[in-house]
Amino acid sequence: SQELEQSPQSLIVQEGKNLTINCTSSKTLYGLYWYKQKYGEGLIFLMMLQKGGEEKSHEKITAKLDEKKQQSSLHITASQPSHAGIYLCGADRGHAGGTSYGKLTFGQGTILTVHP
Amino acid sequence: KAGVTQTPRYLIKTRGQQVTLSCSPISGHRSVSWYQQTPGQGLQFLFEYFSETQRNKGNFPGRFSGRQFSNSRSEMNVSTLELGDSALYLCASSATENYGYTFGSGTRLTVV
Secondary structure, eight states: OOSEEEEOSEEEEETTOOEEEEEEESSOOSEEEEEEEOTTSOEEEEEEEOSTTOEEEETTEEEEEETTTTEEEEEESSOOGGGOEEEEEEEEOOOSSSOOTTOEEEOOOEEEEEEO | OOOOEEEOSEEEEOTTOOEEEEEEOOTTOOEEEEEEEETTTEEEEEEEEETTEEEEEOSOOTTEEEEEOTTSOEEEEEOSOOGGGOEEEEEEEESSGGGOOEEOOOEEEEEO
16 A cells, blocks of 8 residues: 555545545655646646644645544635646655654555636 | 756667767756656656765666766666667656656667
8 A cells, every 4th residue: 555645646636626636644744845746747746744633724725634544634715726736645754763864655645627 | 046957858779789978967956767658558767866976776677777977867768678768767856855856858779
């Protein structure tokens, strides 16, 4: 099984609807990154969460880290076609006193489609 | 501030050839990581360099190698290309681990 499981694998919503993407880890989470990717392109950094209970927001996107559940969620409010793409969570395993030395473990991604 | 620059953007090579990809990090960033992205395996870590030293390596065969220069620019090399090496290769740079990783646009390698 994957170290990081994202759900759902794909999501189709109508413009204006809210949505949530989850990322669950089978190992302890110390740092969690959210990225967005357009097909075949590079990853765009969205947010980084480092502490349990931490919540960050940018424009209409909010991410939370639940350390106890080893889970992070990404919530988009009032979705727009510009939100469409692949959302990836990446875990940094090395922040508990050590370092991951550049290695992030990624989930398989969630494909988001937003219909106008 | 310029982002992470990867060249070339697209590449087509024949099986058995070798290829070199380049990554110029954000100015001031000394850590450069490389990833391979395929539909089947997703994003997989290749290796990371910091101040010209490889600090971490993923589970890839020895045909995959890299290096980093004194200006922090990095190259990765794949020798004896196989069809399965066709992928999007991404590099990411970081100032320190606590400040996140910025990715480049990637190099799309097709092996025929």
